[in-house]
Amino acid sequence: MTEATAPNSQPESGGGNAHGHGHGASKAALAVGAIGIVFGDIGTSPLYAFRETFAGAVNIAIDRMHVLGVVSLIFWSMVIVVALQYVTILMRADNKGQGGSLALIALISRHIGTTKYAWLVVLLGVFATSLFYGDSMITPAISVLSAVEGLTVVDPGLETFVIPIAVILLICLFVLQQRGTAKVGALFAPVMIVWFTTLAGLGLNQIIQNPDILYALNPYYAVMFFITDKFVAFLAMGAVVLAVTGSEALYSDMGHFGRGPMRLSWFGFVMPCLLLNYFGQGAMIAGLPPEQAAEVVKNPFFLLAGEEYRLPLVILATVATFIASQAVISGAFSITHQAMQLGFMPRLSIRHTSETEAGQIYIPVVNWALMVAVILLVLTFQSSSALASAYGIAVTGAVTIDTLLMGVLFVGVWKWKWWVAAPVVIFFLIIDGAYFAANLFKVPDGGWFPLVVGLIAFTLLTTWARGRKLMRERMHETALPIEIFAKSAKNSATRVPGTAIFMASQTAGVPSALLHNIKHNKVLHERVVILTVLIADSPYVDPEERCEYHDLGDGFYRAILHYGFMEETDVPQGLKKMTRCGGDFDMMHTSFFLSRQTLLPSEKPGMPIWREKIFAWMLRNAATAMDFFRLPTNRVVELGSQVEI
Template structure:
């Protein structure tokens, strides 16, 4: 069994500088970003009112919550304060300030932890980074479940109009999902421009429906008091504990708004939440609570029953569109997580398309897009109802949130110097809430919560296996390549005997210390060398963009007669590494006073055929997994924007 991998995967170095992360926000741009954030970021958390209360009071639940006045007040109060603490206070108020030069999400936290890991705290930092990778894996699981449950829950609304339409639910859901993933290549800025106004109408409808329900029973506003939530939790703990697993559904999408921060920026996302999303969602939950207090039979379809009968078909159509949009938040977040994981060495190099000239965080990852689509369709046909997916949904969400909380508190202590008393009190309370939700969700493992855990473990295994295999291959390559300085010295002394031909050869290599395999093979097999040789290393920095002034470093190797230079090209992890364009900035004086003939230069890539070997580097099954994963590696020539007609690939074998 063999597989192929190519040049360009390098270890991270310290950041060398950054370009401005986002454009300046003028009034019109700020409004456009807020509307775009509504369409991309908040569809998920904004559609939770469709199914959350119905799931909490679901009589088919193994541990149902009895529908009575005290429990309705307690649940609505618990929803309000859970969303306030976890989303408003933690994510919007705190976590989104822990950004990596504008990029957010769990991978940004991992980067911050790795960057500042040193000395005695290095082991703890690496352990937390591994925990963070598992959190990122859970988020990828969430990205598969969210589109399935969101679209299913909306299309299921046809049953409230005509029960005879139930057979069309699954086919219609499948068609909608395929169309959703088909438009992803247009980019989040285009999708946000389409979806934003629709979601604005959606949140307006949520608020108006909620106000209408509240007007019928204003007493529900008493649920804003935390006393009702506390009394429900501690006075009916046996019921409340199991109810927490369903309450999680009210803040699904919280991690997505953090992961999507690079698409729109912190301020537009925060303002959209505080002034539009949060009030609208809470008004709707209050309205549904008032409707249930009026008649407990309204618990079945409480969201749709808020609307007058004449408006239910238009509401159904709007709901269907809104839930399609809801999937966009986690899809965009999955693109960001996968791209950052790839650049940090936890996944193979993936083809990433930047879809905006102004916002570097707006990307499209084709391989992830189609993987998600296939996974979502499998879930739809396997589970067939939104209720069957509900408990699976909660585990992925709260697992990721809990891990983000741990990582954030570590960053707050090590990077910001937050006092221990503050972390012990505020952080302790936050973790206690997260762990309570996590414990409640774990009781649903046999009822579907096993699914995100299985997806998370699988994704985590792939990522740590790739990281380990990459280290093994790098070590073996360095052994074979030998010292670059010694190789250039031998070249200067005439060993091996080679003919000197005109032109420029550019060899891509991983660093400055080893000789590229392609250069060794070319000289030993063809017995010829170009008059100008450029050894190019591409470094991915743990920052979104590298300033032009810090892009290149040029070093002369050997004497002038050898005309061998080493160029280090640095790119941020959100940039497309355009090698030919970067080389235009090389200082011509350092190339023997002659211009590099980039228009006719030949590029050389070293390609490796991987095979499982006998060395005990990894378990045999992990070796095969590593080799299989390498097949999705993006084409190196395309990744580095090399001219196809002037790129040569020279291969060799390495056992892992």
């Protein structure tokens, strides 16, 4: 049994309201909650973004013109990429309130159907999702490491303790995941509000002392930076983009709070605080003699504070990066759950960490894989500056793909004229493409890591989707029509009391478990239900449309449970509402029969042998349908079958 994808004809939500995360809460309350959960990634970028532009691999002169140019570039990047592209435009492209690459391709696919280029749209969305896994590994490593490195500003002698402290903190972070964020989550918003307020205060203090930095609001200085430095300025974009990392995550997290509250948080609080800090770092550097500026720029963020406040600032920064990392890890769980529901990933064991919030989940295999990767990154790269070379390429790759999907959205979903959509898409493609191209020069210095992770994830996702498609086709080819089977079986087997539910991946034909049961046991239950769980390409399904059933006669029924890709597939709970399928379902008198497929070599394989082996490995290690569909453990019978693909 596997989850399948099915179209859903319900119209999209236009309001972008939150589903699940704060239902019924006021816009202001949701906006405050978003500050604690959503903006941690982009909110901790001031720790390293400005520093890496000057102190990174690119050699940029530290003078007034270059400082104004870099700050202007950061300002306009934040305005164009984050504020305009994501918060203003893409947040309108919600799939019934949900955002992110997978939700976007589900929305687009529902409108363009099986057109000539539909497969390309799906591949682009899957690759953007794959890149997210590379980003979710680097973000905790660079964020926590950059915060702990503040200890060297307090006391240079503490440098030897930076790596051990960072590793211990990261291990604690991943160990705590299994407990969920329900209890500590209440602290996220207050801490992050203090963090952003501190960012603004530190920056404003420097701006007051050197108000000339406000000239950077004029894009003239960003343009002059490129005219003066040309290729060096282009390479600097690879560091400047660190200021907008987390922009794609804003779109992905839209479903938790809704577009309205998130826009209020961004424009009303987060963006002004971030800009004040970046302008403050620029003001501090621009007001120093060149020799002193060259030293200060190695870690300008912590030097914004007076000496007596630096240790508390390091502690606050560490807590903020801890929260930011928590949000990224939770995002990885959410993306993985979506991928499973949409048929791009095998079933994995999922634990729910909250009794009230369905979206708070914990996926052990993802958690421990991320932990190992993050620890290896810290031990390998040793510093946040070295990690900065690996950071950015995954984000800019995902942003560039989102821009291409945005073009399809304009024409295929919103029905814009191509001559209106083209200039908008080309404008953003030039900006996002330039950032991605600049980051390609980081590939030899560490940028290869997120690309390798993305390629591996893309291979796994597409291999699973292709393999499942081939398996369903093969099973459909040999499936016996249920109407014929029901008529022939009623007189050839003994009927016994109770209900038997046979899980099936298809809505047609007889599942192999039913054929094997009658072949070996020679019995049929009084009520036989062939049950299929269909996952729609929308995040939620109306509870009134959850259940569907067909009476086939002679005690045979075909039942279908519909779920959205953000919903929990709890079959026993769904069956409680299915009363017209021969009566109520009593779990004590109901048996569930599952099929477990074993792959056999085919004379004409549907995909290369190496991908077939990967698919077979994924199939063997997938969680059982019993766990995934939350079936009662003492009421499940599993029967094997063999399939050639």
